[in-house]
Structure formats: structure tokens, C-alpha cells
Amino acid sequence: MNGTMLAVVKEKPEPGVAVKQVPIPSPEEGELLIKVKAASICGTDIGIYDWTPWAESHINPPIVIGHEVLGEVVEINGESETVNVGDLVSSETHIFCGKCFQCQNNRRHICENMQLFGIGRNGGFAEYATVPIRTSWKNDPEIKQDWMSVQEPFGNAVHAVTKASVVGKKVVIFGLGPTGLAACAVAKAKDASEVIGIDPVEYRRKLGMAMGCDKVFEALPAEYDNTCDVVIDMSGFPPAIARAFDAVRIGGVLMAFGIPKTPIAIDWGKYMINKELTILSVFGRHIWETWEETTKLLKSGKINLDPIITHRFPLSQFEEAMAVMKSGQSGKIVLTP
16 A cells, blocks of 8 residues: 555654654565554553653664554455455454464563564554554454554453452552553453452552542542552552552462663562462563453453553544553543554
8 A cells, every 4th residue: 555644653762752644564474454444542652752761671773652442454465264355353462473482382462572463563653553463353343443442451450450360359559540440340351359449549549449449548548558468550650559569468369561761679578488478470461362351251251351441542633642541640542543
């Protein structure tokens, strides 16, 4: 396909982006060309925009950013047994090699040779994008398109909560950003006995109640120390992580998802030995088991993602959308070309 398209481009190794016309990409062998229907902003995109140390070590400008995307297949270069022209697909961010030790042992989401969509290669904040056939998920048409567009971050929550085994458990979730909010909904859907959300921002605490929290707090009261079966940190904020170690009961489970900006220290003897904790972590979504579970949950009627999607902007207003995202006064922000 010839012509140009609007895209959000990280042009230089410095803060900011450019919203500009670029050539429409052509799919290489084994790739799809999709017409983007919707894409959502992630916390990772904020780091790329601000040019954090993490972004410096992962991004090689110029590059089209954005990795949470829904699109219609308009061209296929090669054989495809899973998707056809006209299908609505979401892209799995973790582009796996299929050959390394992890891929050979059904852990493709932590592929040793991973390339990240919208980070290590051009992404989806554009009118068109190319994605590998092998990392394209054909969406169930019974699911709302808005929900399809946020399946990738929702899948993070599904993976974390499922791996933590929350049935009948008291669960505390630190950090009520979009993925933390989704984790609240998933925990309730998976029959946690109580779900408690923690976030310093009142706006997000209100969203937490809308997403199924039984209680929300600005900070976890001391009375909850050593009483919580499962504690999930979605914040990556060192003081919250410290409180998570205090909150989890002896023999409990601590699930790590949020990434701190700097290294943190813990009291190894006090928490790891004396409390005999189970420490778990997740990086992305288990491919394709998490996607299958995500579809099942979204079709079950047990989860409503509408409260999480709080704002919509045209792609041309990316700067305004990013300002709202950085304000903390939003849930998920969806961009439409």
C-alpha cells in the first residue's frame, strides 16, 4: 500500500514525540498490515515520552511508538492459518523467536531473544501498523471493540491474579492505575473473599470501587499488617512495595508486577526467611494461555471494563492525551486514528 499516514514518532533521544506524516509500512514475509482501529496509552509510553533511563536503554529513535493496539487486517504477506483479511486482531507485545530454551518450554512471553512491539520495532500509534502473524490474536467478535483495544494490559492483570491463586483469599492491590484496576476486577471474578485497593489518588480510588474493590485506602492501615493472604504490587513504588511486605501474612503470597525506577532493598531475614513468603512475578502475558483466559473472562459477564476506559482522543491530539495520562486523573486512554 502506497501513501503516508499519521503516526506518533519518537524522533530523537530526548523528551517528547512528534505527531507527523510517515510512509505507510509494507508487511515483510510472515507479517500482517493492519488498519489501526484503536490504541491505548501505557505507563511504558510515558517513560518513552519522558525519556527515562529505561527508555534510553530500550529505544533506538526514530521509531513509531505504542504497543496496545486493535486493528483490522488489510494485507497478509505469507501463509496464515490463524487470521484472514478483515479480521480484528490485537498484537501480543512480546515478539518471540520460537527457538530459544524459553520458547521451547512454553514460556514464549519471556523469550530470550524477545523483540518488543512499539519499543524495539515500530508500533501502533499510527493509522497503519505491521505485526507478525505469529503474535497476532484474532479477537472474538462477541467482545466490545473498546475492550479488544485494552486486552494487552488487561491480560497482564489476568496473568498476575491467576498465577497468585486468589480463590477465597484476602487480596490487597497496591497501585490503581489501569492494570491495577483490572486486577481488582479479575480478583473479584476469580472469587477472592475480599479485595482491597491502595492508591494515593482519590480519582483512582473511586475507579477502584467501580471495578469491584470491597475497600480502598490512600495508604494501607497498620491494622492490616500480617493479615493479607495475597498482596499484588502494581505500582512499582518503593514505599508501596515496603508496605506490601508488611501486609502479607506469614506464609502468604506476594506478586510483583510494577517496576521500580531504581533498585530497592528488602530485609531478607525478616521477610524472606522469617515470613516464609512465596514471591512471584509476571512479565506480560503467558502466550497464548492468558489470551484464552482473557477472552473467557470478558465473555463471562463477570467483568465490565467500561469504567477503566475514561478518555478517548483522536490520534492527532496525542499531546493532549498524554497530558491527561500524566495527570493521574484518568484510567485507560484510547486513541483513534
